[in-house]
Amino acid sequence: MHSEAVASRSTEPRTGTGSSPTIDAVSLAIIEQLQEDGRRPYAAIGKAVGLSEAAVRQRVQKLLDQGVMQIVAVTDPLTVGFRRQAMVGINVEGDLDPVAEALTAMAECEYVVMTAGSFDLMVEVVCEDDDHLLDVINKRIRTLPGVRSTESFVYLKLKKQTYMWGTR
Amino acid sequence: MHSEAVASRSTEPRTGTGSSPTIDAVSLAIIEQLQEDGRRPYAAIGKAVGLSEAAVRQRVQKLLDQGVMQIVAVTDPLTVGFRRQAMVGINVEGDLDPVAEALTAMAECEYVVMTAGSFDLMVEVVCEDDDHLLDVINKRIRTLPGVRSTESFVYLKLKKQTYMWGTR
DNA sequence: CTCGAAACTCACGGAATCCGAAGTTGGAGG
DNA sequence: CCTCCAACTTCGGATTCCGTGAGTTTCGAG
Numbered sequence: 485m486h487s488e489a490v491a492s493r494s495t496e497p498r499t500g501t502g503s504s505p506t507i508d509a510v511s512l513a514i515i516e517q518l519q520e521d522g523r524r525p526y527a528a529i530g531k532a533v534g535l536s537e538a539a540v541r542q543r544v545q546k547l548l549d550q551g552v553m554q555i556v557a558v559t560d561p562l563t564v565g566f567r568r569q570a571m572v573g574i575n576v577e578g579d580l581d582p583v584a585e586a587l588t589a590m591a592e593c594e595y596v597v598m599t600a601g602s603f604d605l606m607v608e609v610v611c612e613d614d615d616h617l618l619d620v621i622n623k624r625i626r627t628l629p630g631v632r633s634t635e636s637f638v639y640l641k642l643k644k645q646t647y648m649w650g651t652r
Numbered sequence: 653m654h655s656e657a658v659a660s661r662s663t664e665p666r667t668g669t670g671s672s673p674t675i676d677a678v679s680l681a682i683i684e685q686l687q688e689d690g691r692r693p694y695a696a697i698g699k700a701v702g703l704s705e706a707a708v709r710q711r712v713q714k715l716l717d718q719g720v721m722q723i724v725a726v727t728d729p730l731t732v733g734f735r736r737q738a739m740v741g742i743n744v745e746g747d748l749d750p751v752a753e754a755l756t757a758m759a760e761c762e763y764v765v766m767t768a769g770s771f772d773l774m775v776e777v778v779c780e781d782d783d784h785l786l787d788v789i790n791k792r793i794r795t796l797p798g799v800r801s802t803e804s805f806v807y808l809k810l811k812k813q814t815y816m817w818g819t820r
Numbered sequence: 821c822t823c824g825a826a827a828c829t830c831a832c833g834g835a836a837t838c839c840g841a842a843g844t845t846g847g848a849g850g
Numbered sequence: 851c852c853t854c855c856a857a858c859t860t861c862g863g864a865t866t867c868c869g870t871g872a873g874t875t876t877c878g879a880g
Contacts, residue, residue, distance in 0.1 A: 507732055515732065518725035522690040525837060539858050541839075553727040556815045557686035563720050564675055564683065571739075571767065571774055573805075588812040596812040599739065599805035606739055606805060637741075637767035637774060644756040644764040647724045693838095693866060707828055709868070 507552065510535065511543055515553055518544070519647055522555040558647065566610045568617040569639040572625065573603035575632045580604055583630045592620050603635070675720065678703065679711055683721055686712070687815055690723040726815065729778055736779040737807040740789060741771035743800045748772055751798045760788050771803070 507515075513533040517524055526544070527537040535543075547553050561569060576583050580598060587596045587607050595608035607625070611617040617638075626634055675683075681701040685692055694712070695705040703711075715721050729737060744751050748766060755764045755775050763776035775793070779785040785806075794802055 512732065515725055515727060520724075522723035522725055527837070536859055537837085538839085538860080542857075551728075552731050553725045555690035555723065555725050556688075557683055557690055557721045557723050558726070558815050559683060559721040560719075564680065571765075584811045591816075593812065594814055594816075596810075597739075597807050598809040598811065600808055601805040602803065603805055635769065637769040637771055639765050640768055641766040642764075643752045643766065644761065646762055647726050648759075648762075694868095695866075704829055705866090706830085706868085710827080 511547060511552075514540060514543055515547070518553070518555060522557075560642070560645075561610055562642070566612055568611040568614055569642075570609050570611075570617060570621070571637040571639070572607045572609055572621060573635045573637070574605040574607065574625070575602075575634070576604045576630050577632045578630050583628055586628050587625070590620070590624065592616075679715060679720075682708060682711055683715070686721070686723060690725075728810070728813075730810070734778045734780055736781055736785040737810075738777050738779075738785060738789070739805040739807070740775045740777055740793065741803045741805070742773040742775065742793070743770075743802070744772045744798050745800045746798050751796055754796050755793070758788070758792065760784075 510533055514529055517529045517532055526540040529535075529544075530537045530540045533540070548555070574583070584596060584598060584605060587593050587605065592609050592611055593607050594610050595606075597606050598604065599606050609617065609620055611620060621634065621636060625631065678701055682697055682703075685697045685700055694708045697703075697712075698705045698708045701708070716723070742751070752764060752766060752773060755761050755773065760777050760779055761775050762778050763774075765774050766772065767774050777785065777788055779788060789802065789804060793799065
């Protein structure tokens with residue numbers, strides 16, 4: 485074998501300014517493969533990106549260890565019994581962090597992000613039913629110290645949800 | 653073996669009103685296993701949920717075929733080169749669907765959902781840099797016919813992102 | 821009640837995959 | 851120049867995957 489392929493030891497770490505653990509093109513290609521099918525065999529991936537099976541295995545392991553990616557099953561919440569979801573915009577007075585931490589600790593919050601704009605925080609909440617949702621928003625979020633106000637956007641229909649980062 | 657485990661054929665389909673393909677407790681347990689590790693061997697899953705390797709294999713295949721779940725690699729967008737993300741709230745006049753469809757077709761839109769509340773649609777946009785983000789919002793979203801107004805929430809810090817549905 | 825379908829178990833065997841270990845290579849730094 | 855290290859390759863044995871076929875149990879329809 486002598487695939488002229490992508491591989492070359494320390495080539496082009498240069499993904500711009502460089503985040504912490506910079507991902508090179510080969511790892512990117514591996515990730516793309518696994519975004520198509522998380523169970524794709526290492527050998528097949530290796531063929532696609534021009535690396536040996538073992539090398540792919542080592543890279544994947546490292547990517548997992550570093551927390552750059554994870555291989556998981558994702559589902560449509562509706563089909564697994566969570567029938568109420570909402571995005572909640574939150575305004576906070578004072579320090580954002582404690583509020584963000586508290587939200588992060590709540591199992592119902594799938595997604596917590598600090599934002600610029602008319603909300604300080606946005607949180608995606610996944611609940612079993614209306615009562616559950618009401619409880620989370622009114623009893624657990626709005627009562628957090630520092631929370632000034634919230635605005636809820638109940639999901640009516642999820643139109644798209646992908647995991648194709650890098651695959652463009 | 654005779655794990656008293658979860659298994660029993662058609663037990664409790666009753667997830668309330670019942671979505672289309674109702675998921676029973678065993679499949680739920682399988683999904684949970686795969687949410688922890690998308691590459692876990694079928695035999696190991698079987699042991700955990702009280703099913704044979706073959707049965708797990710069949711169930712997983714069906715869940716994938718039915719589109720109930722998918723096994724994929726997920727990454728932190730920041731570490732793979734997408735440094736600007738935003739949630740965009742959109743107000744539409746007239747029919748929502750065409751707008752939603754157009755957004756769904758855009759590669760930069762990772763997440764599109766119809767909502768109740770002061771926005772009709774919420775869209776998560778993933779971009780490489782500010783220019784890219786600006787382009788998407790001003791040139792591609794705001795120009796869609798029917799879009800009355802938009803409001804953007806640029807991500808400052810992603811605090812939490814999980815895929816643990818069913819694992820509660 | 822009887823029949824049929826669906827789902828599971830058990831067993832098997834070959835092919836494919838996984839995985840640890842050992843050997844190779846190229847570049848950076850002393 | 852020499853050494854070290856990280857990344858890669860090769861290799862063989864253990865494990866997993868996966869189709870297949872037979873037998874069992876449960877449920878629902880006729």
